[in-house]
Amino acid sequence: MTHPVSPAPASPLAAPKGRRRARRVIPGFGLGMGITLFWLGLIVLVPLAGLFLKAAGLGVGGIWQIWSEPRVLAALRLSFLTALAAAAFNTVMGTWVAWVFVRYRFPGRRLFDAMIDLPFALPTAVAGIALTALYGGQGWIGRWLEPLGVKVAYAPAGIVVALVFVGLPFVVRIVQPVLAESERELEEAAGTLGANRLQTVARVVLPALWPALLTGFALAFARGVGEYGSVIFIAGNLPFATEIAPLLITIRLDEFDYAGATAIATAMLLLSFVVLLLVNSLQARLQRRGAR
Numbered sequence: 001m002t003h004p005v006s007p008a009p010a011s012p013l014a015a016p017k018g019r020r021r022a023r024r025v026i027p028g029f030g031l032g033m034g035i036t037l038f039w040l041g042l043i044v045l046v047p048l049a050g051l052f053l054k055a056a057g058l059g060v061g062g063i064w065q066i067w068s069e070p071r072v073l074a075a076l077r078l079s080f081l082t083a084l085a086a087a088a089f090n091t092v093m094g095t096w097v098a099w100v101f102v103r104y105r106f107p108g109r110r111l112f113d114a115m116i117d118l119p120f121a122l123p124t125a126v127a128g129i130a131l132t133a134l135y136g137g138q139g140w141i142g143r144w145l146e147p148l149g150v151k152v153a154y155a156p157a158g159i160v161v162a163l164v165f166v167g168l169p170f171v172v173r174i175v176q177p178v179l180a181e182s183e184r185e186l187e188e189a190a191g192t193l194g195a196n197r198l199q200t201v202a203r204v205v206l207p208a209l210w211p212a213l214l215t216g217f218a219l220a221f222a223r224g225v226g227e228y229g230s231v232i233f234i235a236g237n238l239p240f241a242t243e244i245a246p247l248l249i250t251i252r253l254d255e256f257d258y259a260g261a262t263a264i265a266t267a268m269l270l271l272s273f274v275v276l277l278l279v280n281s282l283q284a285r286l287q288r289r290g291a292r
Contacts, residue, residue: 054259058259066260072264072267074239074240074243075245075247075264078243079225082224085160087163087218090167094216095209101113116172117173124230127165127229127230128229129233131153131161131165131233131234135152154236159234159244162235163220166224167220168220170216171216171220174215175216179209182205190204207286211286221275222272222276226268228247231244231246246268252264
């Protein structure tokens with residue numbers, strides 16, 4: 001007579017079928033998220049909230065009155081236009097430099113690659129003094145440019161030069177690992193299918209680089225908008241001509257006009273947030289398009 005086989009007793013460690021969860025390598029999502037939010041709030045949100053609260057003490061009319069001052073508008077316009085110009089230039093030339101470092105081997109390559117990080121370590125005031133000595137009227141480069149009518153030091157062009165100097169490493173270090181991990185077989189396949197170099201760059205290389213390029217542009221722009229030390233030496237700091245917004249904030253603080261300084265800082269913060277939001281939105285759109 002055949003006896004039915006009774007099922008094996010369920011292990012007490014076995015989770016019910018409906019409650020089975022994927023095991024995480026690093027547990028503690030709730031604790032990790034709590035620490036993250038607390039730290040971001042303490043380091044980022046609380047200071048920004050204090051800035052807005054200080055500016056709110058002026059009221060809407062008072063804030064608008066400061067924002068609409070011709071000197072403030074000129075300083076904001078100069079800061080953002082020069083930061084955008086320097087970031088765009090760095091995006092192009094930084095990509096070129098990263099391409100050379102990744103795709104070619106030449107003597108001194110490691111040395112030149114390490115020199116890219118010097119603007120990170122060099123004090124900005126030292127960079128400003130060096131650039132002024134180089135591009136001034138009696139400098140090694142300025143003495144040849146000024147007779148041709150090209151004035152760099154104590155002009156808006158000098159601000160762009162300083163921002164290019166401090167912003168180049170951001171683009172190079174963002175684009176370089178992406179280029180190193182790119183598949184060269186795709187470029188070779190495009191060449192064998194009849195694509196010329198321009199078509200290969202436009203249809204094979206750039207689509208994979210766009211997110212990194214936009215990230216490098218955003219970082220270089222953010223650094224340029226808030227740059228102070230390297231700019232004030234080469235700019236000349238003339239109101240309505242070469243006076244940047246961070247310098248105007250410092251001037252207001254020296255005059256004990258704390259409310260006016262916070263109002264200008266709030267304008268810079270809002271404008272920077274709008275630009276970075278547009279860049280991040282474009283980056284997300286390109287990533288979704290590339291994932292299709």
